[in-house]
Amino acid sequence: xxxxxxxxxxxxxxxxxxxxxxxxxxxxxxxxxxxxxxxxxxxxxxxxxxxxxxxxxxxxxxxxxxxxxxxxxxxxxxxxxxxxxxxxxxxxxxxxxxxxxxxxxxxxxxxxxxxxxxxxxxxxxxxxxxxxxxxxxxxxxxxxxxxxxxxxxxxxxxxxxxxxxxxxxxxxxxxxxxxxxxxxxxxxxxxxxxxxxxxxxxxxxxxxxxxxxxxxxxxxxxxxxxxxxxxxxxxxxxxxxxxxxxxxxxxxxxxxxxxxxxxxxxxxxxxxxxxxxxxxxxxxxxxxxxxxxxxxxxxxxxxxxxxxxxxxxxxxxxxxxxxxxxxxxxxxxxxxxxxxxxxxxxxxxxxxxxxxxxxxxxxxxxxxxxxxxxxxxxxxxxxxxxxx
Numbered sequence: 001x002x003x004x005x006x007x008x009x010x011x012x013x014x015x016x017x018x019x020x021x022x023x024x025x026x027x028x029x030x031x032x033x034x035x036x037x038x039x040x041x042x043x044x045x046x047x048x049x050x051x052x053x054x055x056x057x058x059x060x061x062x063x064x065x066x067x068x069x070x071x072x073x074x075x076x077x078x079x080x081x082x083x084x085x086x087x088x089x090x091x092x093x094x095x096x097x098x099x100x101x102x103x104x105x106x107x108x109x110x111x112x113x114x115x116x117x118x119x120x121x122x123x124x125x126x127x128x129x130x131x132x133x134x135x136x137x138x139x140x141x142x143x144x145x146x147x148x149x150x151x152x153x154x155x156x157x158x159x160x161x162x163x164x165x166x167x168x169x170x171x172x173x174x175x176x177x178x179x180x181x182x183x184x185x186x187x188x189x190x191x192x193x194x195x196x197x198x199x200x201x202x203x204x205x206x207x208x209x210x211x212x213x214x215x216x217x218x219x220x221x222x223x224x225x226x227x228x229x230x231x232x233x234x235x236x237x238x239x240x241x242x243x244x245x246x247x248x249x250x251x252x253x254x255x256x257x258x259x260x261x262x263x264x265x266x267x268x269x270x271x272x273x274x275x276x277x278x279x280x281x282x283x284x285x286x287x288x289x290x291x292x293x294x295x296x297x298x299x300x301x302x303x304x305x306x307x308x309x310x311x312x313x314x315x316x317x318x319x320x321x322x323x324x325x326x327x328x329x330x331x332x333x334x335x336x337x338x339x340x341x342x343x344x345x346x347x348x349x350x351x352x353x354x355x356x357x358x359x360x361x362x363x364x365x366x367x368x369x370x371x372x373x374x375x376x377x378x379x380x381x382x383x384x385x386x387x388x
Contacts, residue, residue, distance in 0.1 A: 130184065137159070143318055145157075150316065156190065157193075168261075198265045208277060227289070
């Protein structure tokens with residue numbers, strides 16, 4: 001996607017005033033009318049599923065829903081693409097990203113676990129998000145460099161390559177002897193001229209409740225060997241919420257220990273308003289040893305809000321891409337206004353315009369999840385209550 005350098009500057013201070021303190025509690029009737037009601041959805045996923053439905057409608061993308069029987073029962077969710085739309089690559093922001101995905105699938109690593117149904121047909125999945133977020137960066141390494149310099153200025157001088165669904169050693173006993181892999185591996189050159197890597201995990205609507213990998217003896221051995229944890233035998237590390245972060249961070253450290261890369265960072269990205277994801281990042285971070293900044297062989301954990309990443313894309317000059325990502329994945333003010341209208345309430349007079357074309361969406365970010373500590377208050381309205 002071409003970088004736009006002519007768009008007007010976006011005021012972060014102005015847009016911070018419109019930042020939601022928590023995810024909207026979407027009424028059941030609104031979800032049902034849009035064919036995105038699911039009793040198992042968390043509060044965040046309810047809102048995210050509706051947002052994907054609205055984005056698909058904005059772009060006239062047909063969904064995989066059918067009406068059956070005399071009772072007109074709707075089968076399927078309006079957050080899933082019709083097979084024809086999925087085959088045409090409509091789950092991606094641009095045709096260029098779709099073509100990039102097709103090339104990546106042909107050249108994927110042996111054993112790479114890519115669910116093509118989710119990738120092409122599920123608008124809510126973090127898998128297409130990963131390609132929509134990083135595909136343009138993989139196609140434009142100058143843009144990738146500008147973005148990662150803003151996020152990790154002391155670690156990144158230039159980005160050399162972006163690899164998807166990567167593992168330094170699937171099924172190898174010197175690693176984890178399993179299929180653990182990163183969503184991305186970004187190869188970089190540091191300011192000191194070293195070759196290094198940023199290993200990345202991307203979350204979107206996940207509730208951090210599995211499915212989990214089968215526990216192996218090798219995990220315990222690796223946890224003690226990597227010297228990352230205050231208690232390598234901690235049950236928290238093996239919990240449903242943390243075990244994937246645990247495995248991937250260990251894999252990143254083992255990649256350094258075995259000389260696959262000289263230095264590395266393990267980055268986890270998730271939406272600021274997905275409290276389960278943000279909580280998992282914080283709890284996982286609390287299990288780590290405080291690393292000495294002089295010990296460059298240890299792999300640090302860098303949790304980043306998705307909003308912060310999109311903000312870095314915008315600041316790097318790719319305003320059109322940043323706006324597209326925001327509208328698709330982060331415009332929860334739009335969901336908020338739909339919810340207000342559903343219950344007969346109007347937005348405050350000074351509320352920000354949340355139409356799809358509003359550029360003010362960018363900049364409504366906190367630096368990262370470590371600095372965002374707002375707590376959500378549960379509503380008691382039974383007609384709105386999602387699964388806890």
